[in-house]
Amino acid sequence: MACSVLLTSDNEATDKAMNVPLNLDIPVLLEGIPHPAMILDDSFRIIVMNRLMEAMTGYSTDLVAGIHGELVVRSNTGNNKGQLYNKVMQTGEGLSVTGDIINSYRRKIAVQYSIAILDQHGGSHCGLLVVVEDLSAREVAHKSGMRNSASLELVGYSPKMQKVFDMIPLLAQTDASVMITGETGTGKDKIAEIIHQKSSRARFPFVKINCGALPAGLLESELFGHVKGAFTGASRNKPGLFSLADKGTLFLTEIGDMPLPLQVKLLSVLDDREFIPVGGEHKVSVDVRMIAATHRPLREQVRNSTFREDLFYRLNVLHIHLPPLRERDGDIRYLLDYFLQKFTKALSKTIVGFAPNAMEVLLPYGYPGNIRELSNIIEYAVNICNRRKINTDHLPPYLLEQQSPADAPAPEPKSIDVRVDNPPPDSDTTRQDNQESWTDIERRHIVETLKEHGGNRTKVAEGLGWGRMKLWRKMKKYGLQD
Amino acid sequence: MQKLLIPIQGDFIAPRFDLATEILIVRFKNGATTSEPKIIILERPSDEALCQMAVEENITDVVCGGIEDVHYRFLVWKKVTVLDAVIGGWQKAVEKIVSGSLRQGDILIKSKDQRLAL
Known part of the structure; x- marks a missing residue:
């Protein structure tokens, strides 16, 4: 990775010190590098940083010019006391290592830290080019395997x-x-x-x-x-x-x-x-x-x-x-399966699908909260469900309330016109229900199961698919203990 | 009475809190130090151990270079005043914090000092 570059800058003192001809503009050169980059002198002091480096470290060049590079780009790449800089300067061979830095916003950023030698006319080493590629985006993509x-x-x-x-x-x-x-x-x-x-x-x-x-x-x-x-x-x-x-x-x-x-x-x-x-x-x-x-x-x-x-x-x-989801013909079915698979995998459950009665509720529903609401409904159901298939008992209660004949909305509201002309009479109520927190829902579910089994905790724990210890912890959390 | 902890590296504030193996502790009161600075050498660098030490030693102030947000928040939660992202020699930092003039992100260094440090 060794490279030879002839340097100049706007700073006359720097030019003089480095004894280089004025045929390149360092800041412009650095801005052309698509990663955070800086140039150090032969004592590893910062001469100039590009804007990406300023953004990554949180320091402007004006503030840190003349300061040792490692004090500003605080890495864990084995560059303690500038050891890597020294190595490159002595051998003339560039190197590249991975690690992380901590910037002045207290953020730890995974980086690829590359150092290359800079030579002046006579061939003697006059400084270093340091390029610090931000790997955090790549790491996030790698980690989220799903x-x-x-x-x-x-x-x-x-x-x-x-x-x-x-x-x-x-x-x-x-x-x-x-x-x-x-x-x-x-x-x-x-x-x-x-x-x-x-x-x-x-x-x-x-x-x-x-x-x-x-x-x-x-x-x-x-x-x-x-x-x-x-x-x-x-x-x-x-x-x-x-x-x-x-x-x-x-x-x-x-x-x-x-x-x-x-x-x-x-x-x-x-x-x-x-x-x-x-x-x-x-x-x-x-x-x-x-x-x-x-x-x-x-x-x-x-x-x-x-x-x-x-x-x-x-x-x-x-x-x-x-x-909106209500206008996406056929997508609801795909999305239900997609989110079921996603949450089943995330929660290590063995749910294989939806019972017909659950589909009768889920497919015609209007989803005013669109994909976000659908995703939340499936997450709720997967959390609650302790069987092989999700049925109506595992769906959020507000979905079933909407299905009751008294206040059911017009079935299959497919077009905007239909919804504008006939808005669901209880749309406000639905929104309020949607805002019910997960803890409220879980507490209510425990209470209902307790009522169903006459307070028999062994049966309640079985019914919820939990161990007795987990039931005890949840009851304590929600203040349901005697 | 305040008790200051600075992770150091040679003459300088260590660039990173989590990689420091030398710790400087000094007490100060009413704009003057009340004890000689004590330097502790750690067996290995550890941000968790440093946080633990700060709590056990009843540290009131920490001056450091880069620190992760989680450790910063922990120390602040433990009522420790943390001045981070400070670059420079630790002696200058001690002088400035004792006189009450040190600020977060201060750069206490002139380029000519550099050769002393790294």
């Missing part, structure tokens, strides 16, 4: 979903902004991630931020970063998510909840590809692809003046709409 990396858990065979799948490669090819719309739980986040992973930016960060989760002031600082002293508590420079996502993709979810003043700043970044951090004086240039998502009707928000029209058109270059 995930199909190609589809990222996207399952669908209906014509509407096929259209979505067909669009993904097209959306991935371009750098234009993408707007993803769809009801809650339809998989907007997953689509965004897939678009990123199939794009040429896949090797760079995919950064997600929920615009509805943070107050305006905090959101601005999160997105654009701040400089030291910008406000009380800003004790150091912080790169924003735009900087962290440089060369990658920034996914703004719930864009419809973004405060209006921030929308102006976002629009300006999209137009100029540069911004000024909070409290800062200098512009920062970024190369970020934007993907936005919302479950809100943005056109309506534009009409109500709660969302800027210019930003809407800027983001809405490419649009993809994810259909």
Whole structure:
């Protein structure tokens, strides 16, 4: 891996010290490397870092120039006291090792740590090029064996979903902004991630931020970063998510909840590809692809003046709409089997399928919470079920209540029109029930089984498929002990 | 009376909390140290052991380089003030924390000092 590079920089002192001709611009050279990288002098002091290295370590070059590389890139690669640097400097042979670093945000990141020698004109060694590739994304993909990396858990065979799948490669090819719309739980986040992973930016960060989760002031600082002293508590420079996502993709979810003043700043970044951090004086240039998502009707928000029209058109270059589950003919069956298999494997159960009575409840149900709700229903059923097949006893009670003749919704609500004209009379109740926590459900299930067996704990434990000890622990947890 | 723990490496604050094998402990009160710094050599590096030591030794302040979030949170939960991501010599760090001027993420180093350390 030995390489010879002739170095120059904007820093005259550095050039003089390294005695190299002015025919290359080091910062530009480093920015061309698609990984965090830095150049060290012959004493292993940092000369310059690229922006990816700044983002990974949490330090800017200005702050750490002249400091020993290992004090800034804190690795466990056997580089204690710069041993690896020394080895490369002495032998002239580059090396590459794996390990991890801990950055100034207290994050441990798995890395491939590569060091190469830099020679000057006469052939003597003048410094090192250090490239630190972030392996964390690769490790996550490797660990999640259940995930199909190609589809990222996207399952669908209906014509509407096929259209979505067909669009993904097209959306991935371009750098234009993408707007993803769809009801809650339809998989907007997953689509965004897939678009990123199939794009040429896949090797760079995919950064997600929920615009509805943070107050305006905090959101601005999160997105654009701040400089030291910008406000009380800003004790150091912080790169924003735009900087962290440089060369990658920034996914703004719930864009419809973004405060209006921030929308102006976002629009300006999209137009100029540069911004000024909070409290800062200098512009920062970024190369970020934007993907936005919302479950809100943005056109309506534009009409109500709660969302800027210019930003809407800027983001809405490419649009993809994810259909709700009730419009995905035939997909429910596939998804039921898919999630059953997933949770059965995860919980080491031996459930083989659904009893016909369970299917009679599950197939016609409207799924207002879409895939997320369906997944939760199956997770509940797999947890509760102690037989070979899931039947109605193992389904969340609110599903069965909806099936009672008194308040049953219109069967098989397949089209939007039907649902708009005849909304289920108890849709609010359903939503409330959906919010019932797992602990509430489990407690109620124990109480019901206790009643059923007249308080006989041996039978209750058998009925629940638990040991007596587990039943005792659960009863103690829920305050059901005498 | 406050009791300070710094994982060190030679003259410097160890770059990583979890890889440090030398620990410096010093007591201070009202802007002055009240004991000579004590250096402990550990058998092997261990972040868990260091956290345990901080609790057992009734440490009130920790100054360190890189530390994982889980250990930072543990120490904060144990009412230990942690100033992390500090780069520089430990003597300077002790001076600054005793005088109350050390901050999280401080860089206490000039490039000319480097050859002393690593």
